[in-house]
Amino acid sequence: MKNKKTLFGAIFIAIIIYVCIVKVSDMALDSSQASHFDTASESYIKLNKETKVVKKILLQENDIKIHTLDINKTYPNKVTDLWNKKIIKPDGKVSRTVNLSSRNFYKAKQINDSTYLILSHHSKRLWNHHLAYFSLLSIIYFLVAVILIRLIYSRQVKRDYEISLITQNLKKIQNGQEISPMVIRSHDFFTPVVKEIQSLNTFANEKRQYEHLLSRRFKGLVGHLPVGVMLLDDKGNVIMHNQAMSVILGQNISEGKHPFIDDIKTYSLSRMIEQTLKKNKNHHKNLELIDNNKFVDANVIRIAHSDEDIERQVIVILYDLTEFKQIEQMQGDFVSNVSHELKTPITAITGFSETLLNGAKNNPDDLDKFLKIINKESIRLNSLVQDILELSQVDEVETFNDEISLDEIVNDITDELSSSISSKNLTVNKKITGPDLVVSSSLLIEQIINNLVTNSVIYNNMNGQVDIKLKHDEIKNQLLINISDTGIGISDENIDRIFERFYRVDKSHSQEIEGTGLGLSIVIDAVNKLNGTIKVESQLTVGTKFEVKIPL
Template sequence: MTGGLYSRLIIACAILLSVLLTGLGIVLGQFFPLFSNESGLDLQRKYWLFLIVTLVLAFVLAFFIATRMMLQYARPIDQVTKTAVQIARGDYLARTQTDEFEFDNELAVAIDKIGNNLQEMSMLRTMEKERLKTLIESMGSGLLMFGREGSVNLLNGVFEKTFGFSKSEVIGKTFKSIGLPTDIENLIEEVFMTEQVHEKQVRVDVGGVSSYMSVYGAPVIGHHGNWLGIIVVLHDITKLVQLEEVRKDFVANVSHELRTPVTSIKGFTETLLDGAMEDPVILKEFLGIIQKESDRLHYLIDDLLALSGMERDGFSLQFTAVNLNAVIEDAIRGVSGKLERKSMDVLVTIPDDFILEADADRLIQVMVNLLSNAINYSKEQTKITVTVKKRQDDAVIEVRDEGIGIAQSELPRLFERFYRVDRARSRESGGTGLGLAIVKHLVEAHGGTVDVKSVMGQGTAFQIRIPMQQVEKQSV
């Protein structure tokens, strides 16, 4: 037996019944002399025998009744009680033996339903907890949560990685003792003080690396309007800030590049209108300058339109079988005037009938820009070397000059729009500062890469790699 409350009550009732039956037997034994003629010792023996028999029968009857009651009532109740205790301790899998007859009662069924409901709620809570944990950890932003007392309750991996903290170091600490940047600490304090949403952009220096973050802090309000703490989300906006800086630089550079030729054209035109056109020599000289500045303005607009078209969605190349020998010849003819003015030669080393899959017009544009760049930054009576090789499944084209060279510190920014190593020389030669940016876009649209190596005073070599066969049509 389980020794439960109900079992003890039934046993007590059985003992009480046995005592009552025994007492009844004793009372009935008092009437023995009335029904027997015997006296003395014989009557006393019969009397004790009657008491013993009565006691045994009372015990047997009480035991039988107690057993039946325990099997029918006490054992199921004790089992249900035991199951309820297990469920209360968190064992939601505990169940009563409802397949047996004595357990087929409303209490057992109710306890099992409670267990089923709690088990489902526990599973749902576990699933929601895992989902929340996965969501928090997979966020691209840092997350920090504080309780009402101001100590950290929760943080995610992005926050740890960004600031170099670990959960064991941060959990339970206040925001003042973590060591956060001052701007972030001030925002957290403002949220605590005002219980209002605050947001600001801050610059963060961690490990010698600077980054920009958008910090959002908000109070956490419960279902009943009670204040539970605050949550802080830190989103890295470094790339957005850099893109904004690039945009500002681009607008400033375009404005400057457009203003310079327009100012020259306007100035020389006003001079001519003021009477300088009467002198044929000055007239011819000024008209030549106006034409040069107009050409520069025209090239700049063409390059801007070309670059804008390449960056627009839907830009694609027309791939065909291209003879690279013919492409290089067309590009050299396109810069022949510049070569003649500086008495320069181009030496080409390429296998006969070098065929690859590419956009012929765009490839000519790439080669013209590379050759023009080499001419602009080379001294007179030097040579440019164009070498073409097949390396594995790529065509490798190298354009090497004997120019002034480029410092190593300048190489990472060489393909930026309007970036010039020597602004004075570039402006004098009519360069727009967009040629190499166009080259990079077109080469990458072919699925290739472009690299540059340079030695100051000895020259620069641009090397582009383009797949011989296009697996799929490339687009930008």
């Protein structure tokens, strides 16, 4: 629409210019003709006394006609009419009448009081004076005008297109989009602008890529943090979070912008966030989440570059303390259980020794009986202390490159248990497959095999059987330990708790069967330290099978 207005405007201006040129040219022609007529008329008047032949020639050459006008008489003709209309004036100056195709010049010369000599000249106007020449010039003018208008119009259309393209590209740069290609021509009006836009686009792309890289790095960093992170705007809407926050809250947090109360159901934590949003003060508190009973260390911190910032954000950081709480509870339970387990043999030893000191030592039967009890409780106390030390040694192991002989370990363990094996008349089958030497932690491997074999002997029946199978798998680079027995077995209700510290499977025979309740706790800790796995299969009165896989 704008280009059409420009086109019509150019055409209108061309026409106006043409009319003005024609008008000025016609006026110049009129002035020239009037001057020529005036000169010829004056020459004719001056030749008034000359011969008639000269006058006639002058009149013919200049196409002048003469009329005699008597103002006292009335002649119904054109000259009289023009005199009466005062177009022809008696002052001797040239006057004229003009129409579309021609003009007539008149000049009056007084002869006497009532008679005037009227000289007239008929002349054509510009367009009729030389019609072919005028038409040719007009055609040439309009051809040139059309060409110029076409050029101007094309240039304007092109310029409007370039302006539109420049405007669109600037908007695309602002919106982070790729710009449309722009052709650069030397010495073009928009060449400097196009070059600057391309430079700006290159700078914007580099900055956008850098910001995208920073954003990815930041999100990657936040995403891999072990603590839960949630970023809120000044309205309390979630604008960013990491996976750890979803895990800690136990919620599938939406990626879109939404109120934080959709994800946080614990009132005390919601209250901390609301107070920070309202009062711009940081809050810190240890609390328990109501959804999953997790203990967290919660920090709610406002983020503002300065006090004048309008947009203020709040970051919520949750550190999961559940495992630490469980460890604290386990440590407390362990101390309590250790105190209880130590108290029993110490009390027995102290009590029976005092009884002996008070006179029972004088009775041989009582002396022998009490000394056996003191010895038994001393052995139990020593075993308990030894197992506690082994538990602490598991956590201290840092070397895993010992060369271990599997056959030597198994033989040493069975030799140590030979008396118990003989007393129950047990059959022990040993089978070692693969290379005898393995590289790992000798202490942990020995603890695993020793405690599993010891339990198989302790909790076995008379005339029972113990199978010890070790396989060094070089293809999978792992050690397989299979220990099975034909003992009392483990019930389904107890099998999930056998790795708890001080847990005894057979409560009814706890006093009869030797053991501290720490053996399988040592095994599971050692297996975890070696990044291995352990599986248990058991049936009451049938027996138990342990399968351990240790990567080497």
